[in-house]
Amino acid sequence: MANAKHTGHTHRVAVTGLGVLCALGNNPEAVFTRMLNTDTGIRALTRFPSDNLQCSIAGELEREQLAALMSDEATASMDSCARYAIAAARQALGDSGLVIQSFNRNDDGLESGYQSMTSDRIGLALGTCNGGILSLEKQWDLTALDDANTANYPFYQQGDDAAHALGLNGPVITINTACAASGNAIGYASDMIRWGMADAMLAGGSDPLSHSVFAGFNVLRALNPLPSSPFGSRYGLNLGEGAAFVVLERLDKALQRGARIYGELCSYGLSNDAYHETAPHPEGAGIQRAVEMALNRAGVPRERIQYINAHGTGTMANDQAELSGLRKVFGDTITVPISSSKAYFGHNLGAAAAVELVTSLYAIKQGFVPGTLHYDGPRDGCGNVNIIGEEMPRLNPQYMLSNNAAFGGHNVSLVLRTDSCGTEPHCQSSSKQSARVVITGIGAVGDWGIGQGGVLHLIGGSSSAEDSDAGGKAPFSLKEYDKSKYERRMNKIAQYTIGAALAAIENAGLTESALADIGFIYGTSRGSTESISRFLGSVFEKGPEYASSIYFPHTVINSIAGKTAEKLQLRGFNSSLSTGGNEGITAALYAAGMIREGSLSVCLIGAGDERSELSDRIDQAKGLHASRYAMTEGSACMALASLDQALSSGAKIYAELLGFGTAFGAAQHTTDGDVLLCAAIAEALIQAEIGMHDINLVLLNSVGRAGETEWEIEVISHMGSQPVPPIICLNEASGYGESFSSMLHLAAAAELVHHGAACGILRQQPLLEGMRIRNVLTVSSSVNGSYSAAVVGERRE
Numbered sequence: 001m002a003n004a005k006h007t008g009h010t011h012r013v014a015v016t017g018l019g020v021l022c023a024l025g026n027n028p029e030a031v032f033t034r035m036l037n038t039d040t041g042i043r044a045l046t047r048f049p050s051d052n053l054q055c056s057i058a059g060e061l062e063r064e065q066l067a068a069l070m071s072d073e074a075t076a077s078m079d080s081c082a083r084y085a086i087a088a089a090r091q092a093l094g095d096s097g098l099v100i101q102s103f104n105r106n107d108d109g110l111e112s113g114y115q116s117m118t119s120d121r122i123g124l125a126l127g128t129c130n131g132g133i134l135s136l137e138k139q140w141d142l143t144a145l146d147d148a149n150t151a152n153y154p155f156y157q158q159g160d161d162a163a164h165a166l167g168l169n170g171p172v173i174t175i176n177t178a179c180a181a182s183g184n185a186i187g188y189a190s191d192m193i194r195w196g197m198a199d200a201m202l203a204g205g206s207d208p209l210s211h212s213v214f215a216g217f218n219v220l221r222a223l224n225p226l227p228s229s230p231f232g233s234r235y236g237l238n239l240g241e242g243a244a245f246v247v248l249e250r251l252d253k254a255l256q257r258g259a260r261i262y263g264e265l266c267s268y269g270l271s272n273d274a275y276h277e278t279a280p281h282p283e284g285a286g287i288q289r290a291v292e293m294a295l296n297r298a299g300v301p302r303e304r305i306q307y308i309n310a311h312g313t314g315t316m317a318n319d320q321a322e323l324s325g326l327r328k329v330f331g332d333t334i335t336v337p338i339s340s341s342k343a344y345f346g347h348n349l350g351a352a353a354a355v356e357l358v359t360s361l362y363a364i365k366q367g368f369v370p371g372t373l374h375y376d377g378p379r380d381g382c383g384n385v386n387i388i389g390e391e392m393p394r395l396n397p398q399y400m401l402s403n404n405a406a407f408g409g410h411n412v413s414l415v416l417r418t419d420s421c422g423t424e425p426h427c428q429s430s431s432k433q434s435a436r437v438v439i440t441g442i443g444a445v446g447d448w449g450i451g452q453g454g455v456l457h458l459i460g461g462s463s464s465a466e467d468s469d470a471g472g473k474a475p476f477s478l479k480e481y482d483k484s485k486y487e488r489r490m491n492k493i494a495q496y497t498i499g500a501a502l503a504a505i506e507n508a509g510l511t512e513s514a515l516a517d518i519g520f521i522y523g524t525s526r527g528s529t530e531s532i533s534r535f536l537g538s539v540f541e542k543g544p545e546y547a548s549s550i551y552f553p554h555t556v557i558n559s560i561a562g563k564t565a566e567k568l569q570l571r572g573f574n575s576s577l578s579t580g581g582n583e584g585i586t587a588a589l590y591a592a593g594m595i596r597e598g599s600l601s602v603c604l605i606g607a608g609d610e611r612s613e614l615s616d617r618i619d620q621a622k623g624l625h626a627s628r629y630a631m632t633e634g635s636a637c638m639a640l641a642s643l644d645q646a647l648s649s650g651a652k653i654y655a656e657l658l659g660f661g662t663a664f665g666a667a668q669h670t671t672d673g674d675v676l677l678c679a680a681i682a683e684a685l686i687q688a689e690i691g692m693h694d695i696n697l698v699l700l701n702s703v704g705r706a707g708e709t710e711w712e713i714e715v716i717s718h719m720g721s722q723p724v725p726p727i728i729c730l731n732e733a734s735g736y737g738e739s740f741s742s743m744l745h746l747a748a749a750a751e752l753v754h755h756g757a758a759c760g761i762l763r764q765q766p767l768l769e770g771m772r773i774r775n776v777l778t779v780s781s782s783v784n785g786s787y788s789a790a791v792v793g794e795r796r797e
Helices: 028-036 063-070 080-096 133-137 155-166 178-194 211-219 251-256 285-298 316-330 349-365 492-508 512-517 529-542 559-568 583-596 613-621 643-649 671-688 708-717 740-755
Strands: 013-021 098-101 115-118 122-127 172-175 200-207 242-250 263-272 305-309 334-339 385-387 399-405 410-417 437-446 449-452 519-523 574-578 602-609 634-642 655-663 697-701 775-781 787-793
Touching: 013 028, 013 080, 013 178, 013 251, 013 349, 028 349, 063 080, 080 098, 080 133, 080 155, 080 200, 080 242, 122 155, 122 178, 122 349, 133 211, 155 172, 155 200, 155 574, 172 178, 178 200, 178 242, 178 263, 178 349, 178 399, 178 410, 178 574, 178 583, 200 349, 211 529, 242 251, 242 349, 263 285, 263 559, 263 574, 285 316, 285 399, 285 410, 305 349, 316 334, 316 399, 349 399, 349 410, 410 574, 437 492, 437 583, 437 643, 437 740, 449 492, 492 559, 492 602, 492 634, 519 559, 519 583, 529 613, 559 574, 559 602, 574 583, 583 602, 583 634, 583 655, 583 740, 583 775, 583 787, 602 740, 634 643, 634 740, 655 671, 655 740, 671 708, 671 775, 671 787, 697 708, 697 740, 708 775, 740 775, 740 787
Parallel strands: 098 115, 122 172, 122 200, 305 334, 305 399, 334 385, 519 574, 519 602, 697 775
Antiparallel strands: 013 242, 013 263, 172 574, 200 242, 263 410, 399 410, 437 449, 437 634, 437 655, 602 634, 655 787, 775 787
């Protein structure tokens, strides 16, 4: 609940707390000690049988630390992914010396060396590859799922549970970009601080060891039956498990309170290979773009990088591709010391980036950098590189890079200053004129088919309206719409998203040659639940050794964004996220921030849902069967651009994005809930520099469970504006899609502002008759009580 507006000034970000759980130990000091002794946590599997699989070793948590973790009764109802995350985040918070104080009370008398921060000024960003998949594995039968475990499966549930357990009310998000997820989460968290949305963030990742995921890597023949040797002679990876978190906070506040500072997070870069769903681009083009973006955003010359913690999984394709990409940045002969930490504790999937960063920062604080266990000389394609061997060398780098790559083609690179973090800037300037952000294209696929230029003329015009069995399903076929973008067995949500993206791109007048450099940020709560069901069915019914190689890549829900990027060649800044209802506004907030600061000039955003039997069971478990709105599926995309870019290209401008707000943990019919919902709206209004009296219409994306919509309308109605602007929820006509509906309401707001009056399905609304619509407030709620708001207005002269 920040009182921030985008003036162009950005705060610098310090790392002040570390926490980790992995196969080498349950705190940074214990892990460092074993790393220094060249120990590995890779050992014989005990968690599940592996007799019929090619590999029987992994980096498991030790039994004692797992037992201690599972003894926490307060988290017993949660999935292990959330429980791991909470344990690591608590460590990091304790290490930082920050104490979270509820936003609605004062608490004096803290011990010396500690400092309180109100819960509305601190949030959480969690990265995960597999979400709550263990909650489905517990049941091992998709035909007889129970509500308690199934409710814990969604990816967003992991981040929400962690934030709730820690008492946080600031921005909360789950990033799902597979093995790049926790690096992306740390980057996103730093943006929240830089842009004034929070003063501190807990950021990291979590992934427990999963039987079905292990089976998936087995069927891809990616596992090494021996301890892995990144860049060395042994091909293949070892899976691990764990969680790690950092506390990020404003550098000025950290210095003011005398906090221990492990480093400064200067910036980060994201990209997509746009090449293949599981294989990296062979020339490392994606990792090259991520590294170059990170360095450019940070203002740090490549010559100042003195250590690189590589992704280095140990597979032939990844190691060669990563080094090929780094050569394009640092030269054919790389003299910068490079190591991969994965041979210590395994590939921790969505937690990998966070575990590797935390252990690197702690080691650097002791005067060392991680080694590369089992390295016995370069394999083909890995020569002319300064690979650090088994022994951890003494090194105090001024700047370091931390790289990670993922299924779906997503890449992340973090740039950190690790020598000292005083008041002198790490780059020439941290303040510049903030760009204005406008909406230039709209495309959507729903039960009406496909359309562009708006959504209000589509809603209620279902092509399946006469089919009582349609059940909110979209009849769209990408094969029929554009066969060149279709491929065999492509799941429905990927088809919807590619269709909506093509429509938005055409509507925005973007050329094919321009797509490679634009950003793409996508939100989905569940991904392709049909593909996930097919994969889990192959494991549960036939056995892990018969896991489906066809459907395994789609268990990571960033596969939708990845497939869209591949088909449309979207190779720039790429991310995929989950919030459980606010995906549209959250994607817009993220993209608008990147455009405002000048890191992007154009960004495509999207959100989508897919119906299936598994999706229906999740709905029941989450209480969505009690919603007054019918469940639906589809995807909506919008093109955003800086005002200067839109004007220079002659693009149609629908509306301007003026401000955003967010708050987590709003329980309905409570005083705190009222305050938090109002705070999210107030923050958006403050950023937009307008008051509630300037809002002509409120579009409310409500989940619609018993009493929910009424409470939200009542709270919004009492925010001080008289007369109260009309408050309309489109879900009555469009149906409710957990991710889709948030973007649909945002697109409708842009359409209304562009027309300046009611249009489409709202043309007959008596309250809007004769009204001049200049500013629309869009409010969206999540399943777990997170609220996001956006002000969409006329372009200001």
